[in-house]
Amino acid sequence: MTIVQADKAGKAYKDRHVLQQVSLAVEPGECLGIIGPNGSGKSTLLKLLSGIEAPTSGSVLLEGRSAHAYPRKRLAQWAAVLQQDALPPLGFTVREVIGMGRYPFQNWLGTDSADAERLVDRIIERLQLVKLQHRQVDGLSGGERQRVALGKVMAQQPRLLLLDEPTTFLDIGYQIQMMDWIRSWQKESGLTVIAVLHDLNLAAQYCGRLLILQEGRVVAAGTPEEVIAPGLLERVYGTQPIVMRHPVSGVPQILLQPDGGQE
Numbered sequence: 001m002t003i004v005q006a007d008k009a010g011k012a013y014k015d016r017h018v019l020q021q022v023s024l025a026v027e028p029g030e031c032l033g034i035i036g037p038n039g040s041g042k043s044t045l046l047k048l049l050s051g052i053e054a055p056t057s058g059s060v061l062l063e064g065r066s067a068h069a070y071p072r073k074r075l076a077q078w079a080a081v082l083q084q085d086a087l088p089p090l091g092f093t094v095r096e097v098i099g100m101g102r103y104p105f106q107n108w109l110g111t112d113s114a115d116a117e118r119l120v121d122r123i124i125e126r127l128q129l130v131k132l133q134h135r136q137v138d139g140l141s142g143g144e145r146q147r148v149a150l151g152k153v154m155a156q157q158p159r160l161l162l163l164d165e166p167t168t169f170l171d172i173g174y175q176i177q178m179m180d181w182i183r184s185w186q187k188e189s190g191l192t193v194i195a196v197l198h199d200l201n202l203a204a205q206y207c208g209r210l211l212i213l214q215e216g217r218v219v220a221a222g223t224p225e226e227v228i229a230p231g232l233l234e235r236v237y238g239t240q241p242i243v244m245r246h247p248v249s250g251v252p253q254i255l256l257q258p259d260g261g262q263e
């Protein structure tokens with residue numbers, strides 16, 4: 001069954017239309033990348049697709065049901081959101097923060113339906129956080145904190161993972177590591193991923209399908225080959241990048257041209 005379906009979804013704040021007529025369908029196990037310039041509505045779209053906000057027109061269905069029809073706790077057991085700097089609360093250890101991902105699964109006695117401690121152990125090992133697990137999160141570097149935030153959403157064991165700029169503050173090593181972890185998690189568990197990414201090269205490498213927004217409307221959707229095209233990118237971003245094939249994976253990659261390439 002289609003995991004997420006938007007049908008002519010729109011969002012307006014007062015009389016300002018931030019998103020208009022957005023239609024898309026995301027199938028189980030796929031990775032959809034959402035790209036587009038600053039202010040084009042990417043984060044707003046993610047809020048609609050995660051059920052955090054309701055559309056003001058059209059509809060968003062999660063497994064066939066209106067996102068707003070889900071009780072909050074049920075939604076949290078099903079979908080998880082990872083943001084740019086998820087800023088785990090101060091004063092907690094790495095292990096405690098990862099364990100917080102289990103809150104939606106606890107009953108009123110605080111007991112979990114799964115073997116939560118073993119799950120947290122496995123995640124800590126997987127994300128190479130063993131040495132850091134008893135450290136407070138406040139003292140960690142940006143890259144370490146983002147790893148902890150990923151651990152927390154992994155503990156949630158969602159079926160749908162929504163990423164809002166997950167790699168923005170990370171160096172290239174951490175960017176690749178983060179996206180690789182997410183990809184292997186996706187492959188192992190059939191997780192569905194929707195990712196807002198500013199980095200078109202990362203988006204083309206990790207997402208099988210891309211959707212590009214401009215001023216709140218979908219201007220193109222398709223494979224990276226279809227979307228990462230010089231003419232389209234110039235129209236949307238107002239700059240003309242060089243598009244080349246990645247020498248190893250073959251996916252399209254861009255090189256920026258200062259001043260439009262004219263000396």
Ligand SMILES: Nc1ncnc2c1ncn2[C@@H]1O[C@H](COP(=O)(O)OP(=O)(O)OP(=O)(O)O)[C@@H](O)[C@H]1O
Nearest residue numbers: 013016018036037038039040041042043044045198
């Ligand atoms: N709560 C709100 N009230 C009014 N306007 C809003 C609200 N949230 C977002 N907007 C506006 O909607 C537009 C789209 O914002 P959004 O954050 O979705 O864009 P974005 O593509 O994620 O941008 P960026 O790449 O810069 O993060 C912006 O002009 C923003 O000012």
